[in-house]
Amino acid sequence: MAQAYQTIVIGAGSSGLNAARFLKDKTLVLDKKSEIGIPIQCGEGISIHALNRERIDLQTHWIARYITHIKRIMPNGKYIGERQKDPYAVVLNKSDFEKYLADLVKWEIRLNTRVVELKREGRLWVIQTQKGDRLYTKHVIGADGPNSLVARQVFKTKHHLIPAINYSANFEKPIPNDELHMYFGNRIAPSGYGWFFPLSKKSANVGMLIKHKGRVKDYFNHFIETTLKPLFGNFQLAENKSGVLPVDGFAESITKKQAFLVGDAGAFTDPIFGGGINMALLTGRLSAESINADNPKYYQIKINELPFTRQDLRESRKIFYGLDDITLNELGDIFNGRSTSFLNTKDGQKAFQSKPNLVKHQPAIAQFAKTWQSAKPYIW
Ligand SMILES: Cc1cc2nc3c(=O)[nH]c(=O)nc-3n(C[C@H](O)[C@H](O)[C@H](O)COP(=O)(O)OP(=O)(O)OC[C@H]3O[C@@H](n4cnc5c(N)ncnc54)[C@H](O)[C@@H]3O)c2cc1C
Numbered sequence: 201m202a203q204a205y206q207t208i209v210i211g212a213g214s215s216g217l218n219a220a221r222f223l224k225d226k227t228l229v230l231d232k233k234s235e236i237g238i239p240i241q242c243g244e245g246i247s248i249h250a251l252n253r254e255r256i257d258l259q260t261h262w263i264a265r266y267i268t269h270i271k272r273i274m275p276n277g278k279y280i281g282e283r284q285k286d287p288y289a290v291v292l293n294k295s296d297f298e299k300y301l302a303d304l305v306k307w308e309i310r311l312n313t314r315v316v317e318l319k320r321e322g323r324l325w326v327i328q329t330q331k332g333d334r335l336y337t338k339h340v341i342g343a344d345g346p347n348s349l350v351a352r353q354v355f356k357t358k359h360h361l362i363p364a365i366n367y368s369a370n371f372e373k374p375i376p377n378d379e380l381h382m383y384f385g386n387r388i389a390p391s392g393y394g395w396f397f398p399l400s401k402k403s404a405n406v407g408m409l410i411k412h413k414g415r416v417k418d419y420f421n422h423f424i425e426t427t428l429k430p431l432f433g434n435f436q437l438a439e440n441k442s443g444v445l446p447v448d449g450f451a452e453s454i455t456k457k458q459a460f461l462v463g464d465a466g467a468f469t470d471p472i473f474g475g476g477i478n479m480a481l482l483t484g485r486l487s488a489e490s491i492n493a494d495n496p497k498y499y500q501i502k503i504n505e506l507p508f509t510r511q512d513l514r515e516s517r518k519i520f521y522g523l524d525d526i527t528l529n530e531l532g533d534i535f536n537g538r539s540t541s542f543l544n545t546k547d548g549q550k551a552f553q554s555k556p557n558l559v560k561h562q563p564a565i566a567q568f569a570k571t572w573q574s575a576k577p578y579i580w
Contacts, residue, residue, distance in 0.1 A: 203228075203333075203335050203336065204324075204335075204336040204337065205226050205227060205228045205335065205336070205337040205338075206223075206225035206226045206227060206337065206338055206339065206491070207223050207225065207226075207227045207228075207337060207338070207339040207340070207341060207491055208227070208228050208229075208230060208325070208327055208335060208337040208339070208340055208341070209223075209227060209228070209229045209230070209340075209341040209343055210230050210231075210315050210327070210340065210341065210342055210343060210344045210349070210350055211229075211230075211231060211341075211342070211343035211344035211345060211348075211463070211465065212229050212230075212231035212233075212236055212298070212302065212309055212311070212343075213231075213298065213343060213345060213463065213464075213480065214294075214297075214298060214301065214463065214477050214480040214481055214484070215343040215462040215463025215464070215465070215468075215480035215481065215483060215484040216229060216231070216341065216343030216344075216462070216463070216484060217229070217236075217298060217301040217302055217304075217305060217309075217484070218254060218301060218480070218481045218484035218485050218488075219341050219343060219462060219484035219485065219487050219488045220305040220307055220309070220484075220488070221301060221304045221305050221484075221485075221488075222484075222485050222488035222489065222492070223307065223488045223491060223492065224492045225491075225492075226307075227307040228307060228308050228310060228335065228337075229305065229307060229308065229309040229310065230310050230313045230315055230327075230329065230335075231309070231310070231311050231313065232312070232313060232314035232315075232330075233311060233312075234311055234312050235295075235311070236295070236298050236299050236302045236309070236311070237294060237295030237296065237297070237298035237299050238295055239441070240294050240295055240439070240441045241366070241441055241442060241443030242294050242366065242441055242443070242477070243291075243366050243395055243397050243405045243407050243441070243474075244264065244291050244292040244293070244294045244397060244399075244405055244441075245267070245289060245290075245291050245292075245380060245395075245397045245405075245475070245580075246289065246290060246292060246475070246477045246478055246580070247288060247289045247478065247577075247580045248287060248288055248289060248290060249288070249577060250477070250478035250481060250482070250577075250578075250580075251290075251481075253482070253577075254481045254482070254485060256301070256481075258290070259300060261293070261296055261300075262292055262293045262294075262296035262297040262299075262300055263290045263291075263292065263293070264290070264291045264292060264293045264398075264399045264400065265290065265291045265377055265378065265397075265398045265399060265400070266287035266289075266290055266378060267287055267288065267289040267290060267291065267378055267379065267380045267398075268283055268284050268285075268286065268287050268288070268378045268379075269281065269282070269283040269284065269376075269378060269379045269380070270289065270379075270380045270382070271379060271380070271381050271382070272382050272384065273381055273382065273383045273384065273532075274384055274385065274528045274529050274531055274532030275384070275385030275386075275387060275388065275525045275528055275529055275532075276529040276532050276533070277532070278529070278532030278533060278535070278536050278537070279532060279535070279536075279537060280531065280532070280535040280538070280539070280540060281535075281537070281539060282537065282538055282539040287378070289380060289580065291380070291397045291398060291399060291405065292477075293399075294477075313329050313330075313331065313333075314329060314330040315327055315328070315329055315330075315344070315349060316328055316329065316330050316349075317353065318340065318349070318350060318353050318354055318459075320457065321336075323338070324336045324337060324338060325337050325338070325339075325340045325457075325458070325459065327340070338458055339458045339459070339460070339491050340354070340458065340459045340460070341459075341460045341462055341484075341487050341488075341491075342354065342355075342459065342460065342461045342462065342465040342466070343462050343463050343465055343480075343484060344465050345463070345464045345465060346359060346361050346443070346444050346445060346446050346464040346465070346467075347361070347444075348461065348464070348465035348466075350459060350461060350465055351451065351461055351465050351466070354456055354457075354459045355451065355453050355454075355456060355459075355461060357451055357452075357453065359446035359448065359451070359464075359467045360446065360447065360448045361444040361445060361446055361447075362392075362409065362410070362411055362444065362445055362447050363409075363416050363442070363443075363444055363445075364407060364408070364409040364416075364442060364443055364444065364445050364474060365407050365408050365409075365416055365417065365420045365442045366395075366405055366406070366407030366440075366441040366442050366443075367405070367406055367407070367437040367438065367439065367440055367441065367442070368399060368403055368404070368405055368406075368437075368438045368439045368441065369403060369404055369405075369406045369424070369428075369435045369436065369437050369438065370402060370403045370435060370436045370438060371402050371403065371404070371428075371432040371433055371434070371435045372402075372432065372433030372434040372435065373402070373431075373432045373433040374401055374402060374432075375396075375398055375401065375402060375403075375404055375432050376398070377398040377399075377400065377401055377404075378398070379398065380395075380396070380397050380398070381395065381396040381397075382394075382395050382473065383395070383396075383423065383427060384528055385525050385528055386524065386525050387525065388419070388422075388423055388427065389408050389409070389410050389419055389423065390410055390411070390412065390419075390521075391410055391411040391412070391521040392408060392409040392410030392411060392521070393408070393409065393473070394406070394407070394408045394419075394420070394423040394424075394427065395407050395408070396428060403438070405441065406423075406424055406428060407420070407441075407442075408420040408423055409445065409474045411521075445464070445469055445474050445476065446464055446467035446469055447469065447471040447474070447517065448467060448471060448510075448514060449467065449471055449509075449510030449511065449512075449513040449514040449517075450466055450467045450468045450479075450503070450510045450513075451466045451467045451510075452510070454466045454499065454500060454503060455490075455496050455497075455499050455500050458496055460487040460490065460491075460496075460499055462480065462483040462484045462486075462487050463476065463479065463480035463483055463484060464476055464480065466483060468480065468482075468483050470513070470575070470579035470580075471513045471514060471516070471517040472513070472516055472517050472520055472572070472579075473579070473580070475579050475580055478578055478579055478580065479578055479579065482578060483503070486498075486499050486502045486503070487499050489502075490502075506575075506578060507574035507575070508571050508574045508575045508578075512571040512574075512575070513571065513575065515567065515571070516567070516568045516571040516572060516575075519564045519565070519567060519568040520568055522564075523561065523565075524557075526557050527557040527558060527560075527561055530555040530556075530557050530558045531558065533551075533555065534548070534551040534552055534554075534555060534558070540569070540572075540573075543569070
């Protein structure tokens, strides 16, 4: 017999689970995987601010490391970013984090259930699963990740995706396990960056995101051999947590006939650094609030209220990855371990003006900095 729901959430990742957590009326969550949180396809870094905003209590069992220092490292080794007194980000144990979120959901989460088709029948959505179930619902939340079926079938959209490699790696030497490193430069990661996110005293998520699909593995191997190995000694790659990311700024259309796109399914990632958990949690909750209020427009309104647009993000990506290594090194020189707020000081402005390439790119860098500043609370 056909089953009817107020809302069906497709996808039990961070976005879908956070949506389900807030939904008030009869909801069903479907996911094709057999275990929540598995596989992990993520570097697992997120700001504490984002977790607080979503009213998620920090739990030691899903926090691998607290981070007090984010270093954005330029090709010359100099970096942007100051150590903070208190932790302001964490590296998650994301599979336990998602299991924790799932425990907060009061609705049924049906695993091993792949959705294969969505159709409109009158005022309802009919959801067809691979097992042959036909499920009726008023609302659908597409929380089904970067290759979203909901985006393709309902919104006729396919996101532009780029590959991102991430492995947990065990190192021979102790590592700075309260620091998060991001390595930039055309030699290391053209149009992207390499990262090092600590998981324990000797292990870290190491990864890379670049635009060149065919060459990401080569660049990744080169990065770990020539940048990380000299610092932390011999290493062994352990769990593969690689995947793909939408990087063109969020989807143009995100609501249609009581259907919503959230998280990666709506391309809600940070096109510059690839972060997406923050926006996944946020958009999941906003879609739920929209449904609870029986006001489908609310979701779009809330997204429009963000202090940046999809176009801002796309432009910023172009600007940042258009900078050559000489200009990046000049950024490293002037910040040299300081935070970005140094630029708002007299000394910062003086240092900036002394660098010919920075001066040449000044309008673009200012535009990038403005977007970045406004987008930061939603991205990291
Ligand atoms: C290598 C890598 C590193 C990253 N590092 C970071 C990081 O450090 N910090 C950060 O903030 N972000 C990072 N991201 C991005 C972040 O992981 C994602 O933006 C975020 O997890 C998206 O969550 P989501 O719930 O929208 O999608 P997902 O986590 O992809 O969840 C989608 C769910 O939908 C299910 N599904 C898909 N299709 C169907 C279907 N047809 N039927 C039923 N179920 C379906 C899937 O099984 C899955 O469980 C990284 C991404 C990658 C690839």
